[in-house]
Amino acid sequence: MQNAGIAALGLNWRYLAFDVRPEELRPAIEGARAMRFIGLNLTVPHKLLACELVDELDESARTWGAVNTIRFEARDDSGQWRPLAEFEELPETDRILARGFNTDADAIVRALREDLGLDVRGRRVVLLGAGGAGRTAALRLAAEGVADLWLVNRTAAKAEALAAEIRQRHPDTQVRLGYPGQGSVDLLLNATSLGLRPDDPLPVDLNRFPLPSATAVYDMIYQPAETPLLAAAKAAGCRTANGLGMLLYQGVRALELWTGRPGPVETMRAALEAHIYGQRPPASA
Ligand SMILES: NC(=O)c1ccc[n+]([C@@H]2O[C@H](COP(=O)([O-])OP(=O)(O)OC[C@H]3O[C@@H](n4cnc5c(N)ncnc54)[C@H](OP(=O)(O)O)[C@@H]3O)[C@@H](O)[C@H]2O)c1
Structure with missing residues (x-):
């Protein structure tokens, strides 16, 4: 779903899956930060723990008490925190901020x-x-x-x-x-x-x-x-x-948070359906 969305937006990014044990979530996030990842998604059982491991909680994560999306940000010349995706060149800084969001709710x-x-x-x-x-x-x-x-x-x-x-x-x-x-x-x-x-x-x-x-x-x-x-x-x-729509829309919103652009919903839906069902599922009534 995410790679299809990324390709549709013409970005040369890759979305990868990693198995991370809860006791290694902190170094996993630090590693992603050090490698200048654009962001992360987290799923069960990491969503609650991640609230304590990010630098800032977006309103959505504060309200729902769980983080399923992290966006890495750096300061621009005027001192504003901006998503890494908005920088043409990787910023020369060791201060990268991890901001936690919730796109599930x-x-x-x-x-x-x-x-x-x-x-x-x-x-x-x-x-x-x-x-x-x-x-x-x-x-x-x-x-x-x-x-x-x-x-x-x-x-x-x-x-x-x-x-x-x-x-x-x-x-x-x-x-x-x-x-x-x-x-x-x-x-x-x-x-x-x-x-x-x-x-x-x-x-x-x-x-x-x-x-x-x-x-x-x-x-x-x-x-x-x-x-x-x-x-x-x-x-x-x-x-x-x-529940496919729930899975789809949390992913669409995450991609929007990382890119700052509208998510290509139908492309992502088709990729998700192809991956999960191998074909389109029976139509809902
Ligand atoms: N579509 C999506 O994107 C999406 C996202 C998240 C979750 N889900 C789905 O939502 C469901 C719940 O996920 P969750 O993360 O909330 O899991 P969870 O925290 O483990 O909760 C499971 C829920 O199912 C109930 N349950 C489990 N076995 C039962 C049984 N034998 N009889 C009666 N009730 C039973 C539990 O009741 P007790 O409280 O009594 O244990 C609890 O209410 C799963 O099917 C999951 O796949 C879908």
Whole structure:
């Protein structure tokens, strides 16, 4: 995805993957800084630790408490910090700043808007899962102005802690634990890992939440392209989308932060789909 985007922008950069152990994250970031990398993406389990290892946290990383993107910057002649990509020649300095961003949270809202046509402001949402992705989604949806949010999680204590955090940070969102007793909702969002394996049960209890009660269903899982939840939701007449968009949009935003240019979304989407599915996945309803 990133290399396709980089090529489409005509840059002679390369995006490479490295396995880094958490205890070596600090020297890995220092090495990238010393080698004048443009930036980095980090994934689980590095996103929290990275908050302490960068020099500055962008607002996005401060708000969501996790860093998935680092941009290296240097001072220009006027003393302003600028992305390394903006310098025609590598700056002669040993002071390179690592700035941490979070592009995951906004990617959720963008995926819901662009892949499901859903603006969540004022909407009713059931969220399954309160792990790392579920927590970010819940807080981001509340920040976006979701009116009613129901949290469902196997470990109730995690959902309770998340509900308390939302009540404190976003008091305008009505947050409750468990399924809505009656009435329909605009969105059922799966942020559990149920559906990754073929023998997984559905992440939702259909006795307590029949799928026709949801107008749209989003599954953060993108492999398989159609989880049993999405298949059942489609059969129940719901609009559906899988998590590929989330993965895509966090990457598009990261590339935009490094380059300062609009990301070539469709090129990156095609590369991601080709890499993950080998071909285009079944179209969403
Ligand atoms: N599309 C994307 O870009 C993207 C990005 C991030 C994550 N994801 C997907 O989102 C999902 C969650 O990721 P995560 O990082 O939040 O993982 P995580 O922190 O490990 O959380 C896993 C969640 O799934 C629940 N769960 C796991 N096994 C379960 C079971 N047998 N029965 C009921 N609930 C179960 C957990 O419940 P407990 O709290 O009770 O353990 C928790 O809510 C994964 O499928 C991941 O692939 C997608």
